Amino acid sequence: MQALAVWLVARPQNAVLGLAVTLLLPAPQLTSGVIMVLLVLSQGTRLAVIEASIAAAALIAVSLVFGVSSASLMTLMAGTWLPVLLLALLLVNTRSIKLTMQVSVIVAVVAMAGFYIVVTDPAAFWQPYLSLMAELARENSLELNTELLNAEVMTVSATLAFWMLYITGLLLGYGLYKKLPAKTGEFGRFRNLSFGRVIAFTMALASLLAFVVNAAWLSNIAFVMFVVFWIQGLAIVHWMHAEGTLPLAAVVSVYILLPLLQVLLITALAVLGYMDAWFDFRRRLKKA
Secondary structure (H helix, E strand, O other), rough: OHHHHHHHOOOOOHHHHHHHHHHHOOOOHHHHHHHHHHHHHHHOHHHHHHHHHOOOOOHHHHHHHHHHOOOHHEEEEEEEHHHHHHHHHHHHHHHHHHHHHHHHHHHHHHHHHHHHHHOOOHHHHHHHHHHHHHHHHHOOOOOOOOOOHHHHHHHHHHHHHHHHHHHHHHHHHHHHHHHHOOOOOOOHHHHHHOOHHHHHHHHHHHHHHHHHHHOHHHHHHHHHHHHHHHHHHHHHHHHHHHHHOHHHHHHHHHHHOOOOHHHHHHHHHHHHHHHHHHHHHHHHHHHH
């Protein structure tokens, strides 16, 4: 990991090559986004933007030769690099991974609320995507329960998926940056992450209002705000390992079990993270 980080920032051509190649790999929004965060933190926003622009120009030139849609490629590049660029820029300015993550949650919630304001008929909005998913499932002989994939589920899933995609890129990019022998700044540790009582209280208030006024959209927003606390729960796991309470094998087991027990484990971590936001278990354990 350290060798990769050093190689990417050693020369501008390495950064350009890394951005261009990873954009063509599976899950480009994650792999290429990680490099973008690393470049912003280590080289500065200006140089990172220049390198991204060169990589974009090279990819567009190649797409013209092979007849690939330039518009689709530009959309992919914008959706991959711009969000993580803004997150990395926010991290540089706040110098706090904690505050940056808190702002990311607020942005996700505002974006979700804006979706409900702008899109008056979410069912009609998601119908083309559901039809496409059903068609792809039939072509690959897969079973897809379209009854469970309603507009509410799609909206919540899309919000969480994009938020997770970009903050994972931010965290992994920051992790690579911390591997550099000559890093230029310290922005906090992931294991000390906390979304704070304000977000926890807002989530509780949104849940209460959703119950009182029977508003599905408000309930969905509260659900998203609860689920994001699983990242805080994961941070507690890393903190316990750093404090010697949990062995490395336990931390590795959590990551191995995540794809297998996704809903159950994320729920458990979200509960742990949410309770920690109120009671600050790490501070209490540290005192004890």
